[in-house]
Amino acid sequence: MKKYTLHMVVNGEEISIETKPNATLLEVLRDELNLMEVKEGCGQGDCGACAVILDGKAVNSCLTLAMQAEGREITTLSGLNKNGKIHPLQKSFVSHGAIQCGFCTPGMIMSAKALLDKNPHPTRDEIKIAISGNLCRCTGYKKIIEAIEAVTKGKEEKEGENVRA
Amino acid sequence: MVEFDYIAPKTMDEVLEVIGKPERKNSLLAGGTNLIVNLRANKIKPEIVVDISRLADFSYIRKDGEKIKIGSLTNISEFTTSELLNHQAKILRESSIQFANPLIRNKATIGGNLADASPAADAAIPLIALGAKVETIDSNHKKREIPIEELFLAPNKTLLKKDEVITEIEIPSLNGNNGNLKSAYEKLGLRNAMAISIVSVAIVLKLKDGKYIDDAKVALGSIAPKPIRARNVENVLKEETLSQSLIEKSAEVVLDDINPITDVRASADYRRMMSKALIKNALNKIMLGG
Ligand SMILES: Cc1cc2nc3c(=O)[nH]c(=O)nc-3n(C[C@H](O)[C@H](O)[C@H](O)COP(=O)(O)OP(=O)(O)OC[C@H]3O[C@@H](n4cnc5c(N)ncnc54)[C@H](O)[C@@H]3O)c2cc1C
Numbered sequence: 411m412k413k414y415t416l417h418m419v420v421n422g423e424e425i426s427i428e429t430k431p432n433a434t435l436l437e438v439l440r441d442e443l444n445l446m447e448v449k450e451g452c453g454q455g456d457c458g459a460c461a462v463i464l465d466g467k468a469v470n471s472c473l474t475l476a477m478q479a480e481g482r483e484i485t486t487l488s489g490l491n492k493n494g495k496i497h498p499l500q501k502s503f504v505s506h507g508a509i510q511c512g513f514c515t516p517g518m519i520m521s522a523k524a525l526l527d528k529n530p531h532p533t534r535d536e537i538k539i540a541i542s543g544n545l546c547r548c549t550g551y552k553k554i555i556e557a558i559e560a561v562t563k564g565k566e567e568k569e570g571e572n573v574r575a
Numbered sequence: 576m577v578e579f580d581y582i583a584p585k586t587m588d589e590v591l592e593v594i595g596k597p598e599r600k601n602s603l604l605a606g607g608t609n610l611i612v613n614l615r616a617n618k619i620k621p622e623i624v625v626d627i628s629r630l631a632d633f634s635y636i637r638k639d640g641e642k643i644k645i646g647s648l649t650n651i652s653e654f655t656t657s658e659l660l661n662h663q664a665k666i667l668r669e670s671s672i673q674f675a676n677p678l679i680r681n682k683a684t685i686g687g688n689l690a691d692a693s694p695a696a697d698a699a700i701p702l703i704a705l706g707a708k709v710e711t712i713d714s715n716h717k718k719r720e721i722p723i724e725e726l727f728l729a730p731n732k733t734l735l736k737k738d739e740v741i742t743e744i745e746i747p748s749l750n751g752n753n754g755n756l757k758s759a760y761e762k763l764g765l766r767n768a769m770a771i772s773i774v775s776v777a778i779v780l781k782l783k784d785g786k787y788i789d790d791a792k793v794a795l796g797s798i799a800p801k802p803i804r805a806r807n808v809e810n811v812l813k814e815e816t817l818s819q820s821l822i823e824k825s826a827e828v829v830l831d832d833i834n835p836i837t838d839v840r841a842s843a844d845y846r847r848m849m850s851k852a853l854i855k856n857a858l859n860k861i862m863l864g865g
């Protein structure tokens with residue numbers, strides 16, 4: 411199979427990489443760029459564990475061909491860390507006990523991040539809708555929703571220090 | 576995943592040139608939420624994937640006189656926030672909110688939803704009730720219009736030729752906005768988010784003086800091999816005054832319109848019962864102010 415050179419900006423860094431046309435964005439991010447926070451759960455759009463932000467929108471990277479990211483900007487969970495500090499959403503997930511096995515967490519946080527970027531003060535219902543494509547088999551969602559809500563109310567700002575949503 | 580070549584044309588002319596070569600089996604890729612699932616499952620084996628998601632100018636929702644025109648590459652997520660739809664084709668916005676989840680909606684396109692021809696297609700059902708049509712273009716640059724209720728043949732089968740692309744969806748002028756036009760979309764799934772419908776019902780009524788039904792269009796999903804129009808229900812409703820007894824009668828006759836099957840999601844009997852219930856719910860909603 412022919413290989414293609416793919417150019418994209420991942421977590422603020424310009425990247426060009428050789429890829430096969432049938433590679434998913436998920437495969438390139440994980441296997442080539444070593445971004446292990448991007449998880450593969452179902453591989454068919456059902457679980458949201460693979461969610462990343464593509465040009466401002468949260469999408470499933472398992473249903474995106476890597477080639478579709480040509481010229482575009484991708485943010486994964488580790489792209490939220492700034493100067494060695496974790497993001498307020500991450501901090502809040504930890505402090506609210508919204509993480510158990512953690513498998514769903516990166517996708518969950520990317521969906522939450524995409525929401526807060528557009529709508530910094532969502533209602534509880536808007537939060538629920540925003541994470542409705544992300545399945546969690548451990549925590550039962552309540553704590554996850556509370557963790558996101560706390561950030562929207564600024565309760566986690568201090569702990570997040572100089573990094574903001 | 577199967578192996579294939581990939582091209583992402585920037586213009587429709589380039590797309591038509593590639594798909595006009597029948598010797599090279601191609602698949603169009605829009606949002607990929609159906610196609611990539613099928614590629615990953617090795618269900619389809621194209622030699623070349625033609626990524627049309629890069630085409631400029633096919634993503635819009637706009638007014639054209641009293642009609643509404645929607646570009647085939649418009650994402651379902653755009654429907655959920657469209658003020659124009661909210662005002663003039665509320666039912667399409669309503670159905671989009673019940674469509675999958677935000678991650679899928681950010682990729683899924685209206686053209687892909689129609690071309691995929693699922694009997695459950697959430698955008699197709701309200702578009703049929705709105706009397707909408709698609710505009711297409713083929714590799715000879717010939718355009719045609721197809722009423723959406725005629726587009727579907729069977730599960731995943733449409734009237735579209737191999738070298739034909741959906742370019743636009745047109746919702747006709749319904750001579751009215753939320754004043755005399757009442758609509759409702761009811762979808763029953765196994766859970767709220769991401770659920771493919773077990774039964775879905777779209778009703779659009781044109782009312783006179785509040786309750787007299789001038790015109791009625793009713794469409795159902797997941798109860799036949801393709802989305803269908805419920806003409807028996809429509810005939811009961813047309814030129815009558817909306818009332819509880821009319822609603823009961825409509826719910827009875829829907830059984831003559833549908834032909835459900837038993838599958839992993841529900842039995843045929845359950846689908847019959849739920850079709851009646853959703854017709855009732857939708858009409859009650861309209862009566863209470865839709
Ligand atoms: C987890 C999950 C949940 C889902 N939930 C729902 C739901 O609730 N309701 C629902 O209706 N659907 C649902 N779907 C199905 C799917 O998301 C929709 O049908 C979507 O609208 C398809 O659009 P797409 O742009 O992703 O299509 P693609 O996958 O890109 O294409 C689908 C098919 O249409 C063809 N095609 C695409 N665009 C055109 C065009 N312009 N002209 C001609 N042919 C074209 C492609 O070649 C392909 O055969 C779900 C899918 C997943 C994975």
Ligand code: FES
Pocket residue numbers: 449450451452453454455456457458459460461470471472473
């Ligand atoms: S791995 Fe992508 S949605 Fe489950």
Ligand code: FES
Pocket residue numbers: 508509510511512513514515545546547548549
């Ligand atoms: S914490 Fe285990 S899946 Fe969500």
